Amino acid sequence: MGGLGRARRLVRPPFVAITLIVAGWWVLSLGQPRYVLPSPPEVLSRFWELTVTGGELWTALGLSMAALLIGGALAFAIGVPLGILMGSNRRVEQVAGPYVNAFYVSPVSALTVLFVYAFGIGLEPRIATVFVFCAPVIILTCLRGARETPRTMVEVARVFGASSAQVFLKTVVPHSVPYIVTATRLGLGRAIKGTVLAELVVSITGLGEMLSGFAHHFDTASLMATIFFLLILGQLLTSLLERFEVAVTPWRQLA
């Protein structure tokens, strides 16, 4: 207990895992040409250049932001009301539910081809891609929030003489708030994924341009640095939003 416990406290298991992965990668990279597998320090130094000294990645991220934010905001603006409506009205759910579900589980990335057809290769097809990526998850999460409003909460409001509109505004909507926050987090995660895919398939700009450019020039170190950038970005945003989620809805126990 004592010795092992202390060791585990000082060297945490995830740290061990990362160390092992990096060590394995380093060993593998020794026998490989640089364009196949660069060593960890090479990737790290490229990462440093791309984010700090040069900062190209931030510029690229800025270019990507437009599609991400517009598509995400559209999905939020449509998804939240639609989801709550579907969750509180059976009719609407029956009509719209199957389509939303189908979009949720099916490979929506196939639609990008269609978007190129419809909108060309500018900003619009990327916005559309982001939208179809994140709208379903936002709708379905908000739907759950509205539908899972406990009957007793609704009935208490009725007993106090609330009108249907009041029941909706005072019980269903507040009950959905934590779900809306969760929906934002899940939606943002999907939006990033949609953005990157769109930048690779639809129109080559922003981070997607970086990725394909580096691949084209066999600059594997930069390519890997960009991938790590995305990995860290995704993780950072997710854990930040998880924090935010807990902070804004202190009454909630579980998602």
Add this chain to the structure above:
Amino acid sequence: MKARLASLAVVIGVWWWLSLGASSLGLPGPVQVVDALGRLMSSGRLMSALSVTLGSFAAGGTLAIVIGVPLGIFMGVRRSVGLAIDPVLTALYVMPFSAVIPLFVLWFGIDEMVRLAFIFTFTVPQVAIVCYQGAKSTPTTLVEVAKTYLATERQIFWKVILPYEVPFIFTSLRLGVGLAIQAMVVAELLIQSVRGLGFLLQFASAAFDLATVLGVILFIMLLGAGAVAVMQRIETSVAPWREGISADGGGSNV
């Protein structure tokens, strides 16, 4: 049911009307799309493309399940292994995965191998995470009961942890199949090929044959939704005792 059929009719009707009225868009109607799909099918091109694409899907997906399920269970049983790997898997799970395609192409070329590798790495985190959470959440009482009957570690694993894990495994299979299909489509879109569904799409697209493009897209999406629906059926029908145990990692991923 009635409402659903009615809404389907409305959707198809609007589509039809759009294809007739707004001809400037060049939007083909439902009949043309079905017709194009029919031609693809009868000429055998759809099936041959599908078999190529589904081959990598089956291989990558199976590999992800064969490795992901035991990995997740092992993580749940050996807590420090779970603590060690969980953040790595989670980070992989939340990152925009299509970004690794250029790298994978550098490593694996543009043949079957790269699709298999992509589908595998894309699917494994989710499968393992769901199985990990299942094994980790085995109620302590159930383990303690076995201990009071002097169960060995091995008996606890086979008679408590593993049976408890079963619904989680099926959930991980459903999510895994969904993800593998999404990965398959992303791979088709991003990796140059001369055979699979992606090639079919590009070919039709280059020929401005929108009816075929639409047909193939609809076909792919229905295929994905259908596969997930089938898995869901299997998931809810398995294990008559599963009432009271719910397992859902939820969500899909790209």
Add this chain to the structure above:
Amino acid sequence: MSDPSPKIVVDHVTKIYRTRKRRDTFLGRFLPDLRPTIRELKAVDDVSLEITTGDFVAIIGPSGCGKTTVLRMMDGLIFPDSGEVRVNGTPVLGPRAECGFIFQDFGLYPWRTVIDNVAFGPELRGVPRNVRYELARKHIDLVGLKGFETSFPHQLSGGMQQRVGIARMLSAEPEIMLMDEPFGALDALTRRTMQFELIRILAAEGSATSVFVTHDLDEAILLADKVVIMSARPGRVKEIVNIPFARSERGEALLETSMFAELRHHLWLGVHAEQPL
């Protein structure tokens, strides 16, 4: 059977729970935990008890005073920080075959049918299927669940589920039965029925030694020969009350006697004084 030597000895036992607060942020999981915050909670303080063969002992006390902790140490599910628990004269180093345990939340395996749940103990010992099924059927009959052998737990009511729990314990043929609020999760009416049932079942099984934890004073008096009152946390033994009723007297009629009322009042004063608000 009339061996006067103590069956269970709890010898100056102290138990301290230590919980460590972990940083569960993403980065925190990678960083070393240099100054971990450890919370110590003394659950049980210097408790001594002797339980003789054939005794039926109830433990009562305010919530969180360490009743469960004491019981779990008797079964070797957890271990004391100082002091010692001995069963049949030897220190408890882990769960043993002599002891059976009943959990408040039943602890039935949802994927096993009633008969497979009941036959679980013998199954682990490698008893062949027909033998253990026979043993299980006997106990299923005893607890009044004949006909439900192939049901799954979720198809049974709470009272029936705990009957399965009791049958499962009896199938392992323990000398000592440890029960942690066995009827705590049941409604009042079912609970009363189950109490009389337990009296009947234990009479049919011969005189095993039993220790049970309860919050129900009536239950303690109705079932036990001795009631141990524990003080609020950290738990100590405050008083041991002898219940002078013979086994044969224990039934519904007893509930109406003035003796019973007096005992209940006495226990209530004892626990109430400890109950924190």
